[in-house]
């Protein structure tokens with residue numbers, strides 16, 4: 001069997017403006033099927049705008065994008081069947097129990113045996129014990145897990161997670177990360193947006209940085225770290241963190257990776 005799968009997501013020269021505000025100015029990237037791709041960017045960089053375009057909620061001005069092989073503008077219904085979107089703000093109904101929330105989504109999607117689907121997802125997200133409690137009583141992490149579980153009803157091959165851990169405490173973030181990793185291990189393609197560099201570092205197979213309307217870097221964590229030399233302090237090598245790389249790339253003061261070579265000044269390679 002050959003494993004030359006088409007990219008699950010392909011974005012070419014996408015632009016989007018809101019009146020005079022040119023948010024996306026030629027965005028290009030591909031996401032391999034079954035991988036986790038992190039889109040990093042500051043507030044207002046255009047991450048949500050891009051996710052909305054890829055999930056057919058918004059039309060690009062120019063450029064093309066395909067998701068699961070379907071063009072977002074000419075085959076939006078096929079794209080919608082292929083994806084789920086967990087937005088920046090949770091879609092959980094607080095008055096319903098966790099189980100009822102899941103059953104509701106399964107019914108809305110006309111799936112067979114909604115109760116069995118709900119129970120399977122509750123178990124997968126360690127929510128079985130809390131399943132019959134109102135979602136309004138859940139902790140932030142539980143609520144976010146339920147939100148992601150709801151988006152997985154029907155097992156879409158491509159999942160968009162827009163800032164999945166914003167506002168969560170460290171423990172809850174780790175729970176969500178585990179969930180995301182398990183999903184990818186099961187073959188789901190995941191595009192997540194985040195402002196948390198450690199989140200991208202923890203989760204992503206590839207990381208792209210969206211800045212001033214374009215993807216200014218796109219690579220594995222190791223590739224991005226190579227943009228900055230390791231700084232040597234006495235006998236200890238300090239590898240640059242993704243945060244160092246990010247700030248060197250988008251920072252207004254020390255603007256480029258080239259300039260970022262060592263205040264300490266010592267060569268290591």
Ligand SMILES: Nc1ncnc2c1ncn2[C@@H]1O[C@H](COP(=O)(O)OP(=O)(O)OP(=O)(O)O)[C@@H](O)[C@H]1O
Nearest residue numbers: 018021023041042043044045046047048049050195
């Ligand atoms: N419907 C709209 N009308 C006008 N401006 C918009 C609209 N949607 C987004 N914008 C603007 O486009 C820019 C990008 O917004 P977007 O929400 O995509 O950023 P983001 O990277 O998701 O930011 P955050 O990290 O804060 O979620 C912002 O300046 C925002 O105000």
Ligand SMILES: [Mg+2]
Nearest residue numbers: 047048049088
């Ligand atoms: Mg956003």
